[in-house]
Amino acid sequence: MTATAPRSLSSRSPIYEGSRIPTPIPTVLQTTPELQATGDILTINFGPNHPSTHGVLRLVVDLYGEDVTGVEAVIGYLHTGFEKNMEQKTWWKCITYPERIDYVSFQNNEYVFVGAVEKLLDLEIPPKATWMRTLLCELNRIHSHLVWLGTSALELGAISMFWYAFREREQILDLFELVAGYRMHTRYFQVGGLAEDVPRGFYPECRKFCDWMPRAIDDYETLLSRNKIWLERTEGLGLLSAEDAIALGQSGPVLRASGVDWDLRKTQPYLAYHQVDFRVPVYQRGDVYARYRVHMDEMRESVRIVEQCLDRLENMEGEPWIADDRKVVLPPRHELHTSMESLIHHFKIVTEGFRVPEGEVYFTIESPRGELGCYICSDGGAKPWRVKFRAPSYVALEATATLMKDALIADMIAIVGSLDTVMGEVDR
Amino acid sequence: MSDFDSLPGLREERVHAGERTLVVELSDLLEAAESLRDEHGFNFLSDITAVDYLGWGSADVSGYIGTAAGRDINAPMTQGYQVVPLAKPKRFAMNYHLLSVSERPRRVRLQVWCDEGEPVASVIPVWPTADFHEREAYDLMGIAIAGHPNLKRILLDDDWDGHPLRKDYPIGGEPVRFSGEE
Numbered sequence: 001m002t003a004t005a006p007r008s009l010s011s012r013s014p015i016y017e018g019s020r021i022p023t024p025i026p027t028v029l030q031t032t033p034e035l036q037a038t039g040d041i042l043t044i045n046f047g048p049n050h051p052s053t054h055g056v057l058r059l060v061v062d063l064y065g066e067d068v069t070g071v072e073a074v075i076g077y078l079h080t081g082f083e084k085n086m087e088q089k090t091w092w093k094c095i096t097y098p099e100r101i102d103y104v105s106f107q108n109n110e111y112v113f114v115g116a117v118e119k120l121l122d123l124e125i126p127p128k129a130t131w132m133r134t135l136l137c138e139l140n141r142i143h144s145h146l147v148w149l150g151t152s153a154l155e156l157g158a159i160s161m162f163w164y165a166f167r168e169r170e171q172i173l174d175l176f177e178l179v180a181g182y183r184m185h186t187r188y189f190q191v192g193g194l195a196e197d198v199p200r201g202f203y204p205e206c207r208k209f210c211d212w213m214p215r216a217i218d219d220y221e222t223l224l225s226r227n228k229i230w231l232e233r234t235e236g237l238g239l240l241s242a243e244d245a246i247a248l249g250q251s252g253p254v255l256r257a258s259g260v261d262w263d264l265r266k267t268q269p270y271l272a273y274h275q276v277d278f279r280v281p282v283y284q285r286g287d288v289y290a291r292y293r294v295h296m297d298e299m300r301e302s303v304r305i306v307e308q309c310l311d312r313l314e315n316m317e318g319e320p321w322i323a324d325d326r327k328v329v330l331p332p333r334h335e336l337h338t339s340m341e342s343l344i345h346h347f348k349i350v351t352e353g354f355r356v357p358e359g360e361v362y363f364t365i366e367s368p369r370g371e372l373g374c375y376i377c378s379d380g381g382a383k384p385w386r387v388k389f390r391a392p393s394y395v396a397l398e399a400t401a402t403l404m405k406d407a408l409i410a411d412m413i414a415i416v417g418s419l420d421t422v423m424g425e426v427d428r
Numbered sequence: 429m430s431d432f433d434s435l436p437g438l439r440e441e442r443v444h445a446g447e448r449t450l451v452v453e454l455s456d457l458l459e460a461a462e463s464l465r466d467e468h469g470f471n472f473l474s475d476i477t478a479v480d481y482l483g484w485g486s487a488d489v490s491g492y493i494g495t496a497a498g499r500d501i502n503a504p505m506t507q508g509y510q511v512v513p514l515a516k517p518k519r520f521a522m523n524y525h526l527l528s529v530s531e532r533p534r535r536v537r538l539q540v541w542c543d544e545g546e547p548v549a550s551v552i553p554v555w556p557t558a559d560f561h562e563r564e565a566y567d568l569m570g571i572a573i574a575g576h577p578n579l580k581r582i583l584l585d586d587d588w589d590g591h592p593l594r595k596d597y598p599i600g601g602e603p604v605r606f607s608g609e610e
Binding site for chain 1: 472485584593
């Protein structure tokens, strides 16, 4: 095993033949007995407290020199029992929880839960709310990709990238603050629509951001896309073929970087995605660099979607932003002073909560990390019987063993980083 | 009539809220899974969810003061179910949410029912991604997965007592280490 063979920058070979998923355990790469017998295997703990594990991921790594011969992901250090907690809360109090599960793509997580409840309630959402949700979900996608870009590049030594990415991230957080009063965990989506109308001044500010963002992405690409060090550290690493990616349940940028043209926004459109024009970036190489390319292209497409949403929203001044269903949605504040019935509805929803009909649904969206699913089961009461999140990061970690095959210890950081995991979502 | 009539062990097929659920016999789970992957094109396992239905439809389980028969109009201030939920065949349900990553995207929910300790066959041979999901179902819900190559706790400590997502697991009842009484 030669540890220091230089990688060619211009290799155009097929990803690989057959499957690289380890057996018998698909998520654990085991050191072969022959290597084990040499007595030169060093087993180390990478994490849980390590600056480049994006939180508290622990990898138990077997090393033979600098080669990774075995790897197992150990998770659970951030387990907080969100799903159990949500069973104790009324439906509308639950909305604050999903945002904290994946604290980087909070709007998408918020939407997947609210969307699932609306599906079970069979509630119709006013167009203004749908468009605003689409807009915020896309802004959030840019935000999430920026955090990914900044931190992953930082881990590979591109420190300046972090400052550039977080400069634009600040602008997005300012937009969220303008809309909801909070920078993160906005809780702006309500079952039935939005919690408040879109504030004055948001559209022009958002326009300014949309004008600026493509130029910022150009800056990032200037710094990284043809940077020799960046290419050396990312090209041909962490290979994953399309078949293996599907077998391992990979989704989002990881799947698209492996050559699968699959985006839930196109294949099962939700919100207003069937009415906007955007492209799904697909790359064939299945390596870390391809995943980087997918993230960059997706940010550009997201800016385009946000602009199209703004075009629509600017003509919706004065339209309702939340459904008119008094059994589910809080009555307008001003009615409480004059209408007894509104007061009763308000009181019932706040104290007892609204009831969701018996049944189970599984609602999925394309979050920045991939297929985000929410399973909810209701017994007809005001609290969920069971809530389960299909966290794309959790599934992404299942691919570590496959990706690490033939990797070096220094590549491990690039590979784990390229999966874009958020540990809050992994451990829930 | 339906595409799934020939599915091994099919007991019930229903569509609710636009989602198709296929309930199969516990013993036929692996055959049904293989058939769904190979003959129906469900090549992508999205998620596995275990649900505990202990106390389903009886009083107070959902934080209510009602009775199994619903609201008791003779006792003021009681709140119950407006409709008594349908009874469930066994205590636990395992839901396999499948997706077809293809030109014709579609979803289906494969469901099996099991009681405490009843072994549920591992579907790792069909979908390798089931690994973490099945470990989670074992860890948090105590489902006895049979044939899993690496069945150990995933989110909780290895020496944790009980399975927290079960309905009989107390809230806030976990022991606190190094408390004042020790």
